[in-house]
Amino acid sequence: MKFVIKSISKNSGRLGQLRIKESKELQTPLLLQTTKGGSIPYLSAEVFELLSQDHQQMLQLTLSTMEQMSESLAQWNRSLSDYVGYPGYNTLLLLRDPCETTPTGGNDRDVVPLFTRHGKESLTAARYLDIVANFAPDVYQGLCDADTNPESTKKRVQKSVDRTERFMEQCYEQHSKLERLKDSTLLAPIVGGYSTFARTQSIKHARQQPAGSYGGYILEGFHTNGLAATELKPAQLLPIVEHCVQQLEEEQLRLMPGAYTPLLLLELIRLGVDVFDTSYAYCAAVNYKALTFSYVQDKDEHAAFLDVTDEAIKEDFKPLLKDCSCLACQKHTRAYIHHLYKTHELLGPILLMIHNLHHYMSFFEAIRVSMAADRLPELIEHVRMQNATTEVNYRIEPNNKVVGKAAMGKGFIAAAV
Template sequence: MKFIIKSISKNSGRLGHLRIKESSELQTPLLLQTTKGGSIPYLSADVFGLVSREQQVLQLTLCTMDQMAESLDQWNRSLGDYVGYPDYNTLLLLRDPCEVTPSGGNDRDVVPLFTRRGKESLTAERYMQLVTSFAPDVYQGLCDADTNPESTKKRVQKSVDRTERFMQHCFKQHRELERLKDSTLLAPIVGGYNTFARTQSIKHAREQPKGTYGGYIFEGFHTNGIAATSLNPSQLLPIVDHCVQQIEDELPRLMPGAFTPVLMLELIRLGVDIFDTSYAYCAAVNYKALTFSYCIDKEEHSAFLDVTDEAIKEQFTPLLEGCNCLACQKHTRAYIHHLYKTNELLGPILLMIHNLHHYMGFFDVIRDSISADQLPALLDYVRHQNMSTDINYCIEPNNKTVGKAAMGKGFITAAN
């Protein structure tokens, strides 16, 4: 993996070009496509091709794909080809950023992996065996990231010490395993909300020989799922800034999680390069269409449209006026509300089409704003949407009741 910085601005973050293996150059800030079981949620590869024709990077998660390891051992083509996206690069994470990760189960020598079949205790050796089976283009190192703003100093220190032990094995195996010779390792930076612990984690990574890893992944700030949408920026941003100041500029930085658009812009301004689409998914599965504006105008805009709202049942207008996604061009608010009422699978499909299209357009505007050194103006606009107060972008859990006959179909009750 090769990363080239195109420009750096004191107020607007940085632009870069990322090349993974033989792919075309990807522009940063980059948006990864979050998947479940190797698939973009609710969308087939053909349908996603209607959302975007540009080359994407798939963010795969071991907790939703571990059962595929045995068959992947026998697979002699790329991981992207295996999941039906042969032209896409792949990045393998341990945890699913779309779902809350249960706490507990960590020990001196193991990290819990919560799968559909239950909990598996991963040692560093077992983890690298699984990664070798997958042979992704990029993957994260094993870490204890079970920390959040409430974690004690003792718990945070344990996460750093355990991660250091795990990574000693991961660094060594990465250099030796033939099947991973073309893969890039991301060094995890852990330590909760403690600057001293974060410094320790960074120091251990930077002690490794040059070229051992190709970037950083910042972990341990939240427990994934919609918990990431309610993080306190005044707590998070100083810690991220502290980390960014201590790592080299020439390596990309990834932060997985469903961060709000405002917090994401703040993180980009600090120098974080790579994010994912878990926020778009979390909104869709909780009945919300993204309707915030990122094209500065004089109208007031809301963060979401709740498709369960009875007020829209006779609104024969698009989810978002001016949006040219397939959902907005072909269907109306009233129709999508009807799909919710009848528990039709097409409902979440249309919401995912719209939310992904909207979020990818947002990132196009972000890159243009950085290029023009106008990110602060975009941040202020997204934060207020021309209203007198800050817009609330937190995603509330879906508490709608769905009958047993409808379970497994269409809109479902999201996990809290």
């Protein structure tokens, strides 16, 4: 993997290019496509190709949703992207699913818990590397204890750093010895909760490794994934991230997985974080929300979301978002998608996912254009206010709709339970 910085601005963050093996160059800030079980949620590969034909793509796969595939992948002699039905795509393997809340606890001196649909599995560093070798992804994260959040105690934070150092000693040692990982890039995890001291300790351990031991950083341990990431307070998170970024080499890639709000994401980009994912778009869709915030300067007032459960749109024959060119908005109305919700049809979340992914990918295109013109602060302010008099709230409220037994497992309901 090769990462090259194209430009750096004090006000607008940094633009870069990422090349993995012989693939096309990916522009950063980069948006990873979050998957579940190796698939884009609710979409077939053919539909996603129609949706993403003008956008660069890289798949974010998670061991918590794919661990059961390890044995069959050990016998697979082609690429991981071929196995999941997206040939030619670059792949990045994470330990945890950023779309779902990760249960706390289960950590021990020598193991990290992996929560799968089959229950909890305890991973040692050796076991983790064996599984990752079966997957043979293009990029993968090192094993870490990231079970921290804004409420974590000083003792819990320090344990996460100490354990991560022990895990990573084995990861660095074994990475170069495993034949199936010879073409894979390791990302060094930076943990330490909201302690600048602990974060510095984690960074020092990574930077003490021989040159070429890893190809970038993944900043973990800020939240427990899922909707928790949408609730983070910028005043609490941003100083910690800025502290970390100031100690990291400029030439190394920086990744932060999680459903950060669009406004917080922009602030992280301004600080110098390079790679994010689409978990925010997914979390909005499964909670009945279409993304409607504006990323183009205008004078109209905009809302962060459209709630498709709202009875007020049952006879609203406009698209989810005015002037949106996605497949959902071009062919369907708010009233129809509200009807799909009322009748528990599977097409409902499919259309919402199509719209939200299209909107978020276009948002990242606008981000890169703004950064190239050194106008990211203007975009941040527009996203913050949306031409309203008060700051827009991008927090995703969990779906608390009452679900009848007859509707269980159907359409939107399947996403809500």
